[in-house]
Amino acid sequence: MLTxxxxxxxxxxxxxxxxxxxxxxxxxxxxxxxxxxxxVAPPFVHAHEQATKQxxxxxxxxxxxxxxxxxxxxxxxxxxxxxxxxSMPGPLMVVHEGDYVEVTLVNPASxxxxxxxxxxxxxxALGGAELTLVNPGEQVTLRWKATRTGTFVYHxxxxxxxxxxxxxxxxxxxxxxxxxxxxxxxxxxPVKYDRAYYIGEFDLYVPRDExxxxxxxxxxxxxxxxxxxxxxKLTPTHVVFNxxxxxxxxxxxxxxxxxxxxxxxxxxxxxxSRPHLIGGHGDHVWETGKFSNAPETGLETWFIRxxxxxxxxxxxxxxxxxxxxxxxxxxxxxxxxxxxxxxEGKWNDDLMTQVxxxxxxxxxxxx
Amino acid sequence: MLIAFKLKLALACxxxxxxxxxxxxLLSDAGIxxxxxxxxxxxxxxxxxxxxxxxxxxxxxxxxxxxxxxxxITFQEPLAIMKHQVSSADYQACVDAGACRxxxxxxxxxxxxxxxxxxxxxxxxxxxxxxxxxxxxxxxxTDEEWAFAAGSRFSDDGLPVDNDDxxxxxxxxxxxxxxxKPGGGDVRAFGSFGIxxxxxxxxxxxxxxxxxxxxxxxRLDDAGETVSARSNCGVRxxxxxxxxxxxxxxxxxxxxxxxxxxxxxxxxxxxxxxPQSWVSAVAKALHIARG
Numbered sequence: 001m002l003t004x005x006x007x008x009x010x011x012x013x014x015x016x017x018x019x020x021x022x023x024x025x026x027x028x029x030x031x032x033x034x035x036x037x038x039x040v041a042p043p044f045v046h047a048h049e050q051a052t053k054q055x056x057x058x059x060x061x062x063x064x065x066x067x068x069x070x071x072x073x074x075x076x077x078x079x080x081x082x083x084x085x086x087s088m089p090g091p092l093m094v095v096h097e098g099d100y101v102e103v104t105l106v107n108p109a110s111x112x113x114x115x116x117x118x119x120x121x122x123x124x125a126l127g128g129a130e131l132t133l134v135n136p137g138e139q140v141t142l143r144w145k146a147t148r149t150g151t152f153v154y155h156x157x158x159x160x161x162x163x164x165x166x167x168x169x170x171x172x173x174x175x176x177x178x179x180x181x182x183x184x185x186x187x188x189x190p191v192k193y194d195r196a197y198y199i200g201e202f203d204l205y206v207p208r209d210e211x212x213x214x215x216x217x218x219x220x221x222x223x224x225x226x227x228x229x230x231x232x233k234l235t236p237t238h239v240v241f242n243x244x245x246x247x248x249x250x251x252x253x254x255x256x257x258x259x260x261x262x263x264x265x266x267x268x269x270x271x272x273s274r275p276h277l278i279g280g281h282g283d284h285v286w287e288t289g290k291f292s293n294a295p296e297t298g299l300e301t302w303f304i305r306x307x308x309x310x311x312x313x314x315x316x317x318x319x320x321x322x323x324x325x326x327x328x329x330x331x332x333x334x335x336x337x338x339x340x341x342x343x344e345g346k347w348n349d350d351l352m353t354q355v356x357x358x359x360x361x362x363x364x365x366x367x
Numbered sequence: 368m369l370i371a372f373k374l375k376l377a378l379a380c381x382x383x384x385x386x387x388x389x390x391x392x393l394l395s396d397a398g399i400x401x402x403x404x405x406x407x408x409x410x411x412x413x414x415x416x417x418x419x420x421x422x423x424x425x426x427x428x429x430x431x432x433x434x435x436x437x438x439x440i441t442f443q444e445p446l447a448i449m450k451h452q453v454s455s456a457d458y459q460a461c462v463d464a465g466a467c468r469x470x471x472x473x474x475x476x477x478x479x480x481x482x483x484x485x486x487x488x489x490x491x492x493x494x495x496x497x498x499x500x501x502x503x504x505x506x507x508x509t510d511e512e513w514a515f516a517a518g519s520r521f522s523d524d525g526l527p528v529d530n531d532d533x534x535x536x537x538x539x540x541x542x543x544x545x546x547x548k549p550g551g552g553d554v555r556a557f558g559s560f561g562i563x564x565x566x567x568x569x570x571x572x573x574x575x576x577x578x579x580x581x582x583x584x585x586r587l588d589d590a591g592e593t594v595s596a597r598s599n600c601g602v603r604x605x606x607x608x609x610x611x612x613x614x615x616x617x618x619x620x621x622x623x624x625x626x627x628x629x630x631x632x633x634x635x636x637x638x639x640x641x642p643q644s645w646v647s648a649v650a651k652a653l654h655i656a657r658g
Contacts, residue, residue, distance in 0.1 A: 074552045074621045074632065075473075212472045250545035250629055319534035321541050321628075342541065347532035354533070357427040358584055360597060 030100060036060040039091035042173075042242055043254060043339075045196040045265075048094040051182030056098040058143070063090060064106040065115045065156075065171075067220055072204060072238055073245040073336060079206060080220040081170040081243070082115070082156065088243035089200020089267060090154070090173025095146050096180045102143045103128075109137035112219055114158055115166065119144060120307070121152035121175045129157040146177040150290035151309035155269045164231060164270065165224065168205060170243065172269035174198065174309040179291055183284075183313075186294020191284050193263035193313055197254055199275075201268045201304075201326065201337060202243070203236035236271075238336050239326065245336030254324070256316050258345025264324070265289075267309035275312070276301040276327035277341070279320065282312040301327045318352065319345040408457060409450040410640055411516075411566040417441050418515040421525045423604045424583040424596075434528045436591045440511055448508060448516050449637040451481070451557045451568050452576065458482035458493055466496035471618065479557045481574050483633040487603050487615035490577045490636040497638070504641035510580035510604045512639060517606070520563045520570035524610050544609050544629035552621065552632035567637075575607035575620070575631035582612045607631055 035057050040046050066086040072079045084090025095101055101122075107115050114135045118127035122144035125131050134140050156171035157163045183191040207215045207226035214237070217223035230237065241248050248254055256262050261283070266275050275282075282299035289310040296302075304310045316322075322341040325332035332338045420440050426433040456478040461467035470476070471484045482493075487507075494505045514521040524543070529535045552573055560572030570576075582602035585593040605611050605620075611631050613620050620630045 076551060076553050250547065253541075253545070319532070320537050321534075340541075342538060343534075344538065345534075347534050349531070354432070356430050357432050358425070359427060359430065359586065360595070 030058060032056060032058050032100065034058045034060060034102075037093070039063075039085060039093065041085070041087040042089055042091060042198040042200055043248060045092050045094060045176075045198050048178075049096070050178065050192055051190075052096050052178075052180055056096075056100065058100040058102050059093075059095045060102045060104070061093050062104045062106060063117065063173075064108065065111055066108075067111045067113065070170075070243060072206070072240060072243065075214075077206060077214045077238075078216045079169075079204060080217050080223045082113070082166055082220060083170045084117075084154075084156075084173050088170040088202055088240075089198070089269075090171070092174050092176060092196075092198040092265060093154075094176045094178065096178050097146055097149050098180065099146050099177075100143055101146055101175070102141060103132075104139055104141045105132050105134060106139040107134040107136050111136040112221055113162075115156050115171065116158050117142075117154055118157040119152065119154045119175060121146060121148060121150075121154070121177055123147060126157065127154075133158060146175075148290070149177045149179045149292055150286065150288075151176045151265050151267070151311045152289065153267050153269045153307060153309050161228065165228060167269050168203060168231060169220065169227075170202065172202070172267065173200065174265060174267040176265060176309075176311070177291075183291060185284055185297070191295070191313055192261065194260040195256065196263040196265065198265045199241050199248070199267075199324070199339060200243075201239065201241055201266065201273050203268075203271045204238040204240065205230035205235075206237045208237075236331075236335065239331040240336040241324075241339050246338075248324075248339035250340075253321075253340040253342045256341055256343045258316050258319050258343060258348075261313050261315040262341075264312050264314070265309055266304050266312070268304050268306055271306040273304040273306075273337075274301050274327045275304060275310070276325055277314060278323040278325065279318070280314055280316065280322055280341075283314050285312040286310060316341075316343045316345070318348055319343050320347075408453070410447050411450045413442075413446040413448065413516050413565045413567075415442050415445050416515070418511070418521075420511055420514050421523050422585070423510045423580055423610060424585055426585050426587055428587040428589070428591075431530050432528045432533070433587055435525055436587065437525065440515070442512075442515055444642065446508075446512055446516055447640040447642065448512070448567065449640075450566060452574055452635045452637045453482050453490075453493060454478050454557070455480050455482040458485070458489075461493050461496045464496060464500075467492045475554065477556075480554055481557070481569070481633070481635040483554055483574055483635045484618045485577075485634055485636065486618045487577050487613075489618070490638075493636075494638050503643065505638040506641065507577055507579040507636060508639045510578045510606065510610075513576065513578050513606045516565055516567055517570045518564050520567075521606075522571070522609060541629065547608060547629065554633060571606075571608045573608075573632040574635040575605040575611060575613075575633065577613075577634065577636040578604045578606055580604040605631060605634060 063084045066083045070079050070081045105117055116129045116133040118129035122128050128142045132140050132142050152175045154173050156166040185191050207230050209215050282302055284295035285299045285302045286295050287302045287310050324339040326337040418440050420438050422435050426435050455476045459476050462469050468489055497505045526536050526539050558568050560569040562568050563570055581598040581600035583596050583598040586595045588594045602612050603615050605613050
C-alpha cells in the first residue's frame with residue numbers, strides 16, 4: 001500500500017513539475033467587490049439571486065477535498081470515495097455572467113493523494129486543472145471569469161489514469177452561471193423558480209471477490225487496481241444520485257408543493273443519462289445546460305451527455321409521490337438511480353381521475 | 368409494454384393498508400418449548416385468543432376505492448409458530464439435501480442468522496422439506512396468523528380513503544413507510560430486535576417475513592362485508608415494519624419494485640407447525656413418516 005501511495009505521489013510530483021507556474025496575483029487587482037459564499041451540500045443549493053441588478057463581483061468559494069469511506073447502498077456496500085466538501089456530488093456553485101469565481105482548493109494533510117479541479121465553465125489551462133494540483137497539506141487559489149452562462153460540470157483531473165478514477169470515485173460537481181437578467185424562455189419571457197435542487201449522478205464500479213461479493217478496502221490506493229479493471233468493462237455496479245442508492249428517497253425525499261416551480265440541475269461527469277420525472281414533465285429544459293440557447297419545452301425525458309450538466313424547470317400540478325429516475329429503468333430500479341419528490345397540494349380531477357376502480361371484467365354481451 | 372411494466376409495478380406496490388390493531392392482552396403467557404422435534408427450531412405456542420385485524424389487500428365499494436375494513440378474528444386453537452425466523456444454517460441443510468435453492472452469495476450462513484433473500488417459493492420448498500424430514504406439517508403463516516402472533520409488533524396500516532384526492536393516501540403511506548427504524552439492512556443475530564409478548568423474536572426488525580396470503584381485491588357492500596374477491600396469488604403479503612406485497616419469485620425486494628414506495632430491507636420467513644392429527648402421530652411413532 002505504501003508503495004502504491006508512493007507511486008501515486010511521485011506521479012503527482014512529476015505532473016506538478018510539468019505544470020505551468022503562474023505568477024501569483026495581488027488579491028485586490030480587480031478593484032471589484034468581493035462576496036464569500038458558504039456552500040451547502042446537495043441536493044440543496046446556496047441562496048442566490050435569480051437575476052441581479054448588481055455589477056460583477058468576485059465570488060469566493062472554498063472546496064475542501066475529503067477522501068473518505070462511504071456506504072453506497074442499502075446492503076451496506078462500502079466505497080472509498082474522494083469528494084469535494086465531503087459530498088457526492090460536490091456542491092453547486094451559483095454565480096452570474098461576468099462574475100469572477102475565486103476558488104480555494106484545500107487538500108488536507110489527512111488525505112493520501114494529490115487533487116486538482118477542472119471547471120468546464122472556465123477558459124484555459126485545462127479548465128484550471130493545470131494551475132490547481134495540490135498535494136496533501138497544500139491549498140491553492142484559482143480565479144476564473146464566468147464568461148458563458150449555463151450549468152457546467154467541474155471535476156478532479158490529476159492526470160492520466162487518475163482522471164477517470166477520481167471522477168468515478170466522487171470528485172465531480174457543478175457550477176451554474178446565470179444570465180444577469182435571469183433565465184428566459186428564449187422569447188423574452190422570464191423563467192423563474194421557487195426552489196432549486198441539484199442532483200449529481202455517479203456511475204460506480206465496485207470490485208467483487210472470487211465469491212462475487214463486493215470488496216471493501218481501507219484506502220483509495222488499495223482499491224485502485226481492482227477498480228480500474230471493473231471500470232474498463234464500462235459496466236457500473238451502481239448508478240446513484242447523490243452518493244448512495246436511495247439517498248433522495250424516504251425521509252430524504254425532495255419536497256415541493258402544487259403550483260411551485262422547481263429547478264432541477266442534473267450533472268453526470270462521466271456517462272450519459274436520461275432524466276425522467278414519472279408523472280410529470282420538463283416545462284423548460286436546457287438539455288445541454290447552456291442558457292444562451294432557448295430551452296426546449298414540454299419534454300417527457302431529457303438527455304444529459306456524460307461530462308455535462310443540464311437544467312430543467314417543472315411546475316407541479318398534482319400532489320403525490322413522484323419518482324425522478326434515469327429512464328434506463330434497469331439503472332433506475334436495480335442500480336439505484338431513483339429519487340422521489342413528495343408534493344403536497346390539492347388533487348386536480350380534471351387532469352386525472354380514476355373513472356372506475358379495478359373490478360372484474362364484465363362478461364361479454366351475447367346478443 | 369412499458370406501460371404494462373409500470374402497471375405491474377403499481378400492482379405489486381398497492382399499499383397494504385392495515386388498521387389499528389388493538390391486540391387482546393390475554394394473548395400473552397405463551398408456552399414456549401424449543402427443538403422438541405429435533406430440528407433445533409424453537410416453537411412458541413400462542414394461546415387461543417382474539418385479534419383485531421386490518422384486512423390485507425385492496426378494497427372498493429360502489430366502484431370507488433375504499434378503506435380496508437377492521438375485522439375481529441378469534442383463534443379457537445393455540446398457534447404453534449417458530450420463535451425465530453428460519454436460520455440460514457437450517458435453510459442451508461435443505462440446500463445440502465437438494466431440496467432448496469442455494470442462498471445468494473453474501474448471505475451469512477450461521478445458526479443464529481436468518482435466511483434472507485429468499486423468495487416465497489424458496490420458503491415453501493423449505494417448509495415441504497422440513498415437513499418430510501420431521502413428519503410434522505410446517506407451512507407459512509397466513510397474514511392473519513402472523514398478525515395474531517406478532518401482537519403488539521403488528522402495525523395497523525389502515526388509512527382513510529379520500530376519493531377526491533388520492534394523493535393524500537399515497538403521501539400518508541409513503542411517510543409512514545419512511546419512518547423506518549434506524550439500523551439499516553444488515554442482518555443481525557437472533558434476538559437483536561427483541562422478543563414480543565408472545566415469545567416470538569425479531570418481529571418487525573429489518574427482515575420482512577413471507578405469508579401465504581395472496582394479494583386480493585375485495586368488493587365491499589355498504590356494510591363493509593366482502594361480496595366478491597379476486598386474488599392474485601403471484602403476489603403475496605410480506606410482514607414486518609410495514610405490510611408489503613411482493614411478487615412470489617422475488618428474492619430481494621430492496622431494489623424497489625415500487626417506483627415510489629419504500630421497499631422491505633430483507634425477505635425471510637418463519638413457519639407455523641400444524642397440530643398433529645392422530646394418524647400422523649401414529650405414523651411418526653412407527654417411523655414411517657412421509658418422505
